[in-house]
Amino acid sequence: MTRTFDIAVLPGDGIGGEVIDATLPLLDRVAHGAPFAFRFASHPGGALHYKATGEALPESTFEAARRADAILFGAMGWPQIRYPDGTEIAPQLDLRVRLDLYAGVRPARALPGTSLPLADPRARDIDLVVVRESTEGLFASRGRGEVIGDAEARDTMVITRRGTERIAEFAFRLAKRRRQRGRPGRVTCVDKANVFRSMAFFRKVFDEVAARHPGIEARHHYIDATALDLVRRPWEFDVIVTENMFGDILSDETAALVGGMGMAPSGDVGDAHGLFQPCHGSAPDIAGQGKANPTATILSAAMMMDWLAERSGMEALGGAAARIERAVDAVYASGRIAPFEFGGRDGTRAIADAVASNL
Ligand code: ATP
Numbered sequence: 001m002t003r004t005f006d007i008a009v010l011p012g013d014g015i016g017g018e019v020i021d022a023t024l025p026l027l028d029r030v031a032h033g034a035p036f037a038f039r040f041a042s043h044p045g046g047a048l049h050y051k052a053t054g055e056a057l058p059e060s061t062f063e064a065a066r067r068a069d070a071i072l073f074g075a076m077g078w079p080q081i082r083y084p085d086g087t088e089i090a091p092q093l094d095l096r097v098r099l100d101l102y103a104g105v106r107p108a109r110a111l112p113g114t115s116l117p118l119a120d121p122r123a124r125d126i127d128l129v130v131v132r133e134s135t136e137g138l139f140a141s142r143g144r145g146e147v148i149g150d151a152e153a154r155d156t157m158v159i160t161r162r163g164t165e166r167i168a169e170f171a172f173r174l175a176k177r178r179r180q181r182g183r184p185g186r187v188t189c190v191d192k193a194n195v196f197r198s199m200a201f202f203r204k205v206f207d208e209v210a211a212r213h214p215g216i217e218a219r220h221h222y223i224d225a226t227a228l229d230l231v232r233r234p235w236e237f238d239v240i241v242t243e244n245m246f247g248d249i250l251s252d253e254t255a256a257l258v259g260g261m262g263m264a265p266s267g268d269v270g271d272a273h274g275l276f277q278p279c280h281g282s283a284p285d286i287a288g289q290g291k292a293n294p295t296a297t298i299l300s301a302a303m304m305m306d307w308l309a310e311r312s313g314m315e316a317l318g319g320a321a322a323r324i325e326r327a328v329d330a331v332y333a334s335g336r337i338a339p340f341e342f343g344g345r346d347g348t349r350a351i352a353d354a355v356a357s358n359l
Contacts, residue, residue, distance in 0.1 A: 001035070002034075002037050004036070005038055005039070005070065007039065007041070008041060008043060008067075008070075009040050009042045010042075010072070011074040013047050013075060013076050013077060013282040013287075014283055015074070015075060015286060015348075017074055018348050019074060019297035022351070023298050025356065026359065027301055035316050036314055036316060041064060043058075043061040043065070044058060046077070046091065047081040047088075050089050062095070065273075066273070069308060070275075070276065070304050071273070071274065071276065072276055072300070073277035074277065074297070075280060075281050076089065076091050076282065087143075093139070096275075099273040100270040100272070101135070102133060102134055102163065102166055103131055103170045104131065104134040104244075104266065106247070107127075107129045107299075108129070108234075108251075109258060110258050110259075111259070111328065111333075112333035113335050114332050115259065115342055116257070116259060117257065117259075122233075125235040126234050126235050128239070129240070130242070131171045131174065132243075132244060132250075134247075137157060137159065137247075138156075139248075140156070141158070157243070159198040159201050164201070164202050164205040165205055174239055175213075175216045178239065185216050186219065187210070187218050187239045188220070188226075188237060188240050189210075189219070189220050189221070189242070190220075192246075193222070194222060199243070203220060223242070223250075226250065231257075251264070251266070261279060261283075261341075262292065262295055262339060262341045263293065263295050263299075264296050265296050265300035286340070290347040291340040291347050291348070292348050293340070293348070293351060294351055298324060298328060302322075303321070306321040327355045328355055337350065337354050
């Protein structure tokens with residue numbers, strides 16, 4: 001019997017829709033003849049929707065996302081369209097909070113055949129994951145910061161025991177699963193425990209969780225040293241777990257290490273819901289030109305299938321996710337595809353077609 005998974009699709013703004021359109025047919029393709037199927041339903045939201053209606057994320061879209069088995073998200077936001085207080089339209093941040101998607105999972109893996117910014121041959125071995133706490137940290141202050149008398153501004157970092165315990169647990173479980181696939185199985189806690197009480201607390205709770213996972217190596221690294229070492233020797237990292245704002249910054253750095261925004265997938269995962277999206281934004285500079293690289297979205301969809309496989313116990317889904325990853329690897333390894341992003345001539349359609357033909 002075929003099991004059908006309901007996927008809420010939120011294409012959003014700019015290239016969001018383009019990379020999603022390129023990805024959905026690949027999912028249908030791997031589902032063909034498989035014991036699972038996908039039912040995609042597309043829902044409005046984003047900056048352009050806000051401009052047209054005054055609402056960035058309609059309640060009907062939120063409800064559909066909440067009810068779905070998983071959420072596939074393009075990109076939302078547009079630099080010139082802002083809320084009256086000057087902040088950007090970013091419904092994805094609201095979704096993280098409202099659906100309690102506490103783990104931002106940002107893998108960075110050097111794909112075969114891609115050009116990498118680091119010349120060191122060991123850069124080929126980059127295969128790490130940044131696990132970003134996504135419901136508190138400095139982002140807890142979003143919309144709550146204050147400007148006092150045009151003379152001073154304050155935003156507050158919030159670190160809770162509950163938030164830190166669950167993100168650390170997530171990181172150790174992930175490291176365990178990665179070790180089964182041949183990775184070192186090592187978790188690095190990234191903080192600024194030498195300066196801030198909140199960060200010392202983050203480290204303390206991390207250490208308590210680490211003690212429950214004696215089989216997995218636990219390390220500490222300060223955020224500044226991590227920014228440096230990700231450029232000097234990124235191949236030594238496996239799983240990084242860190243506070244929201246630090247994770248926001250580090251995951252852009254790790255995306256750059258493996259080629260660019262168009263190559264970096266992500267998942268925002270909680271205990272009940274999972275949202276999967278490319279790390280990049282709506283890229284207004286290339287929107288509507290067919291130049292967007294869909295690889296990050298295709299790999300995010302593979303992460304979604306892996307997550308559904310784990311939750312449903314359907315091994316075939318995990319196998320199909322691996323097929324997609326292998327097809328993407330084969331496309332780049334062949335050297336025949338050169339995305340615009342890397343100065344090449346291949347756009348969204350060409351890249352998606354090449355992946356399809358390797359499936
Ligand atoms: P956000 O803050 O919403 O994450 P951003 O300001 O970081 O967005 P992006 O929209 O991610 O910016 O774009 C940053 C740069 O990367 C732009 O020059 C854009 O064209 C490029 N870029 C982003 N995604 C892709 C992609 N999929 N393919 C090619 N280029 C991309």
